[in-house]
Amino acid sequence: MSVIVDLKKCNGCKNKETPLCVKNCPGDLMAIDPENQKAYICKEEDCWDCMVCVKLCPCSAIATKLPYQLALYKATLVPKVYEDKIKWTCTDIDGNKEEFEIKTLEI
Amino acid sequence: MATKEIKTEIIETDILIIGGGTAGCLAAVEAKEKNPDLKVTILEKAHIDRSGCLAAGMNAINAYLNPGETPESFVKHVRADALGLIREDVVLASAKELNNVVQKVEKWGLPIMKDKNGQYAPRGRWNIKINGESLKPIIAEAAKKAGAEVYNRVIVTNFLINNNRIVGATGFGVRDGKYYIARAKAVIVATGGAAGIYKPNNPGSAHHKMWYPPFNTGAGYAMGIRAGAEMTSFEMRFIALRTKDVISPTGTLALGFGAPQVNAKGEQFMKTKYKHLGGEGAPTPIRVYAPTKEVKEGRGPCYMDTRHLTPEQVKDLKASFLDMYPGIVLYWAANGIDPSKEPVEICGTEPYIMGGHCQAGYWIDPDRSTTLEGLYAAGDVAGGNPYKFVSGCWAEGVIAARSAVDYVAGVERLNAENEESEKERIFAPLHRYKEVKEGVTPSEMEERLQKVMDEYAGGVTVFYEMNDERLEVALKHLKRMKTQAQYLIAENLHDLMLAHEVIDRIDVAEVLVNHLLYRKETRWPGYQTRLDYTERDDFNWLKFVNSKKNTETGEIEMMERPYTQIIPGDRYLPR
Structure with a gap:
């Protein structure tokens, strides 16, 4: 189980004290690579797939990737977080898209 | 350092x-x-x-007193579900507090789904549906x-x-x-x-x-x-009954979408073989024991049959999982699975x-x-x-x-006896890495622990079954492994955390195996399947098995505590 960081999109959360993925990962797995100042996952196999980092990334630079032993190449599940809702786009291996919009907070 | x-x-x-x-x-x-x-x-x-x-969220509250229920009726249900x-x-x-705390969290912003009368939408006798993706930050x-x-x-x-x-x-x-x-x-x-x-x-x-x-x-x-x-x-x-591979909850399928369990032959075995225990509504341990037995006896794989769902219901089902275990939606997309066309394969988890x-x-x-x-x-x-x-x-x-x-209100803050000794214990794996370099990594020790427990203390590969002799072997291995903690090495602080996690797990495993050895009956099939004491024995074992480590000798001392019935009625009936 793991996540993939898109190095073109990740900016290491330059303006923040701690990048959101590093701050929030429940497994203490996300870190910043001192060489390029971008996020990486330090123990891929220890990821729980909670998608917290994926949801919180302000650059949409992180994607969940299920291990190949469980999942064929290459379906995607992309969340976009708003103040009181989350929009998900799921694309299956044949390219079919499905969208979901779900409330997250009563305001 | x-x-x-x-x-x-x-x-x-x-x-x-x-x-x-x-x-x-x-x-x-x-x-x-x-x-x-x-x-x-x-x-x-x-x-x-x-x-x-709650990191990924939650899609239901499963302990809520819906209209007509009381703390006493809840206790009855829980008692029957835990086999008496x-x-x-x-x-x-805690039953007396359930509804208060749910309403409190709703006020903090948790979206709870309502029916057309503005009442919480139930999802089973004790369950209400929520949009709980953000439950933890709330x-x-x-x-x-x-x-x-x-x-x-x-x-x-x-x-x-x-x-x-x-x-x-x-x-x-x-x-x-x-x-x-x-x-x-x-x-x-x-x-x-x-x-x-x-x-x-x-x-x-x-x-x-x-x-x-x-x-x-x-x-x-x-x-x-x-x-x-x-x-x-x-x-x-x-041991949870979960969807195979991505290990997502099945309550969403059963309670939320009325999916029954079926074996490879298409038999709804809960309804036929476990009717006397409540069929699909049988106590939770039975609902994982039954499909495990089906697989063991050659009638697997087992499934939850979702083929009655309409395309709209499948979409609702996926939305429900996205609030809690988004991985399964990705898994279905990656494996070309449409739950309205094929049933969802299930399994028991590791304990x-x-x-x-x-x-x-x-x-x-x-x-x-x-x-x-x-x-x-x-x-x-x-x-x-x-x-x-x-x-x-x-x-x-x-x-x-x-x-x-x-x-x-009535006590003072005190300093402790073990403030300094603990510091040595905590940082030892870091020091060993620095000074000696070689030793045992936390993941090596974790792997060994998991193998021992799986094979000798009723893991998934032995259908959760155990007997005295196997458990004694597990205990022997655990005792030896405990003496190896001194060789743990940690290259960095993250690994130091992993080192303490495995030390803690071994301490838990030792107590667990002592408990498994002590109870000479099968009280909870699946959770605690004894091959040498196969029946439930209320006459001798309607009591709690407790333990306490003797802090001077280090031995785990076992003791019994009585069960007290407060709510009258048949202990094996949920109503």
Whole structure:
């Protein structure tokens, strides 16, 4: 189980004290690579797939990737977080898209 | 770095809460509401915004008294689900709080689905549907707003003890590398239960694709065991019935979408073979025991039959999972699975030790005090109170906080006897790496523990079955492994955390195997299937199996505690 960081999109959360993925990962797995100042996952196999980092990334630079032993190449599940809702786009291996919009907070 | 060069941070507080998860956040709010002058401190292993069981979210509250139900009717149901043996006093106390805590969290912003009359939409007798993707940040925000002081990324390793009273805890910062001493008038332990004791369903790159959070590693149990707290019912392991591979909850399929279990021959075996126990509504252990038996006897794979669902219902089902276990939606997309066209394959998980679904944990009074003065337990570490789930953990946090607030009014903060010795123990794996270089890595030790437990203490590959002889072999291995902790090496602070996680898991496993050996009956098929004592035996075993580590000899001493029936009626009937 793991996540993939898109190095073109990740900016290491330059303006923040701690990048959101590093701050929030429940497994203490996300870190910043001192060489390029971008996020990486330090123990891929220890990821729980909670998608917290994926949801919180302000650059949409992180994607969940299920291990190949469980999942064929290459379906995607992309969340976009708003103040009181989350929009998900799921694309299956044949390219079919499905969208979901779900409330997250009563305001 | 020598131990003396490690910086020490001393925290002095009134109420220390270890673990800012489901129970811990509600405990913090309650304590501050009851007495705003008290200092309340949370030590959290991760970051409280997204830690613990609720990291990915939750799609239902599964312990709520829907209209017509009472705390007493809830106790009856829980008792039957746990096959006639629970702490009725403890369950009743939290049942009385369930609806209050749910309504409280709703006020903080949790979206709860309503029917056309504006009532909570039920999803089964004790369940209501929520949009709980943000449940964790919502309760974390409430704890912060209430004025709790939060230290994130602190791994708590042991209690501070003064003359048998718990007076705080020690730990280390997994990011800052500091040694933490937290002195408190009262401590609430709310760390969650233990995953990773047994070999997981999936190997290698998918080893953390498990249902219970792999970051809940039994620290709260282990600290209590080492301090000599009395523990109960570890032998009631939790084995969850889950979707195969991605290990997502099946309650969403069964309760939310009416999917029955079927075997490979298409037989709805719960309805035929387990009709006398309630069919699809049979007690939770039976619902995992039955498909396991089907597979063992050659009628697998087993499924939950979702082929009756309309395309709209499938979309609702996926939306429901996205609030909780988004991975399954991706898994279906990646494997071309349409649940309206093919049934969803299910399996039992590797066993977990936790008091939220089952009842492994601290032996507590209804006020959530443990057998150690100054220490209260809430959430998955608290024993005797199964079927609590999210809302029951909230209730338990609230009750524990009230008791702790009352307790601290009459006591002083004390320094402890073990403040310095613990520092050596914590940082030893880092020092060994630096000085000796070679030894045992935490993942090597974890792998060995999981293999031993799987093969000899009833893991998934032996259909959860066990006998005295196998358990004795497990115990022999565990005792040897404990002496190897001195060889653990940690290259960095993250690995130091992993080292303490495996030390804690071995302490939990040792107590677990002692409990499994002690109960000479099969009380909970699946969770605790004995090949040598195959029947339930109410005459001899309608009682609790408890244990306490003798802190002088290091031996686990077993003891029995009586069961008391408070709510009248047949203990095996849910109504």
